[in-house]
Amino acid sequence: MKELSVNHLLGIKYLNENDLQLIFETADHFKEVINRPIKKVPSLRDVTIANIFFENSTRTKLSFELAQKRLSADVISFSSAQSSVKKGETLIDTVNNILSMKVDMVVMRHSSPGAAHFLSQNVKASIVNAGDGAHEHPTQALLDSFTIREKLGDVAGKKIVIVGDILHSRVALSNIFALQMQGAEVRVCGPKTLIPKYIDSLGVKVESDLRKALEWCDVANMLRIQNERLDVSYFPNTREYTQQFGLTSEILECLNKEIVIMHPGPINRGVEITTDVADGKHSVILDQVENGVAVRMAVIYLLASKIKN
Numbered sequence: 001m002k003e004l005s006v007n008h009l010l011g012i013k014y015l016n017e018n019d020l021q022l023i024f025e026t027a028d029h030f031k032e033v034i035n036r037p038i039k040k041v042p043s044l045r046d047v048t049i050a051n052i053f054f055e056n057s058t059r060t061k062l063s064f065e066l067a068q069k070r071l072s073a074d075v076i077s078f079s080s081a082q083s084s085v086k087k088g089e090t091l092i093d094t095v096n097n098i099l100s101m102k103v104d105m106v107v108m109r110h111s112s113p114g115a116a117h118f119l120s121q122n123v124k125a126s127i128v129n130a131g132d133g134a135h136e137h138p139t140q141a142l143l144d145s146f147t148i149r150e151k152l153g154d155v156a157g158k159k160i161v162i163v164g165d166i167l168h169s170r171v172a173l174s175n176i177f178a179l180q181m182q183g184a185e186v187r188v189c190g191p192k193t194l195i196p197k198y199i200d201s202l203g204v205k206v207e208s209d210l211r212k213a214l215e216w217c218d219v220a221n222m223l224r225i226q227n228e229r230l231d232v233s234y235f236p237n238t239r240e241y242t243q244q245f246g247l248t249s250e251i252l253e254c255l256n257k258e259i260v261i262m263h264p265g266p267i268n269r270g271v272e273i274t275t276d277v278a279d280g281k282h283s284v285i286l287d288q289v290e291n292g293v294a295v296r297m298a299v300i301y302l303l304a305s306k307i308k309n
Contacts, residue, residue, distance in 0.1 A: 004302050008120045008127040011136035012177035020181060024146055026298035027291070034070060034293060044073040047304045049105045050098045051077040053130070054091075057109055059265055059289070060130050060140075064107050067296035073304075076103070091115065095123050104307050105300065108132075126303045134168045140264050141174035143295040145182060147288050148219055151260055156183035161213040163189045163245060164223030164272050167196050171223060171264045176202055189213040190245060194225075210245050214255055221262040222247055222273045238271055247273045252282060260284055 004019050033041055049068050053061055061077070068075045078098065095106060107128040108116055113135035120127040131137040148155050160179055166172045166188045179186050180203065188195060189207045199206060207213040214220055225241065247261070261273070261282045269275045278285060 001305070003306060007303070007306055008116070008129075009138050009299055009303065010116050010120060010127065010129050012138050012141050012174045012181070013136070015138075015181075017181050020142070020145065020178065023142055023295065023298050023302065024149060026302060027142075027146055027294040030070075030297040030301070031291065031294035034290075034297075040070055040072055042072045043301055044068075044071040044304050047071075047105065047307070048074040048076070048101075048103045049107060049300065050095075050103045051075065051130075052095065052098065052106055052108045053077075053079055054108070054110045054115075055131070057130070059292075060109065060137075063289070063292040064128075064130060064139075064296050064300075067293050067300055070293065071297055071301060071304075073300070076101070091119065092122050095119060095125075099123055099125055105304065126307055128299060128303065131170050133170065134173075135170050136174045136177075137170040137264075138174050138178075139292070139296055139299060140171050141178040142299070143288055143292040144171075144175055144221065144262060144264070145178050146291050146295050147262065147284050148184075148260070150287070150291070151284055152218065155179060158184045158219060159187070159217045160184055160219045160221060161187045161189050161207065161217040162221045162223060163210065163213065163247070165194045165225045166190055166199070166223070167194045169223050171221075175221065176204055187213060187216065191241065210247070211251060211254070214247075214251065214259060217259055219260040219262060220247065221264070223264065224266065224268045224272055242271050246271060247277050249274065249276050249280065252277065252280075258282060262288060264288070 002022050005016055006014055051064055065075060103125060105126040107130050109130040110132050113133040115132045116127050116129035129138055145155055152158055162172050162175060176186050187205045187207050189210055195206055261277060263285050267278055
């Protein structure tokens with residue numbers, strides 16, 4: 001059996017293209033499984049997984065839990081809001097206490113960039129990064145690429161624009177790494193204040209005009225403004241942001257082609273995207289949610305098979 005080149009999923013930058021293709025092929029199989037009347041397989045009956053979320057999350061946490069239960073793993077979930085972390089316990093202490101319960105894998109979201117990498121070097125378990133600060137969110141990028149592949153046949157040669165708050169987005173960085181690795185061309189679009197200074201070094205062009213970006217691309221991935229990470233004002237107000245960078249059906253109708261619309265969620269309807277676009281024929285947002293379960297099943301299954309070996 002083919003296997004991943006890594007023992008943890010810490011970020012897309014640690015993977016290679018063979019890893020991506022293996023994850024996608026495995027996810028194809030699991031997508032078929034979750035569309036059967038009986039959606040469960042006994043693959044990980046003897047594996048225990050801890051979901052440790054130090055930041056609030058609804059969709060990612062639910063998606064991981066569902067993926068784990070579909071694989072028949074034993075799952076324990078932990079939220080820092082009700083934990084000893086509030087009493088000053090360190091990250092390593094918290095995780096080691098959980099590992100002493102004989103846990104094989106830890107899925108972790110943390111507000112500090114590099115937290116998953118730090119953990120992988122200090123505890124004996126397979127680590128899956130479910131988002132570390134504004135750094136990486138590898139499973140989101142994998143499910144986004146999987147959705148593009150499903151919709152357009154291949155990612156190679158496609159033009160993808162990521163629109164919005166690039167500066168604070170872990171989704172943007174992971175997507176850039178994953179798409180470029182597969183041979184796609186990536187541009188970003190948003191207010192100058194929300195484009196990171198290092199973006200040129202990633203081989204990504206900046207487009208400040210949304211209409212031009214949409215005329216260029218095959219796929220537009222619309223990101224929300226991450227208000228919880230904005231410590232200062234990066235643009236005058238939401239209304240002005242929407243006028244310049246909000247995606248409407250009027251804009252789409254003016255294009256001389258059809259493009260695919262994506263969004264990692266949660267959606268700020270009426271800000272970066274209108275309701276009729278989010279729910280319209282160009283949108284694959286609900287496909288992304290469904291594919292998220294299949295892709296996370298694939299990641300967990302492939303990492304767990306390395307633990308067993």
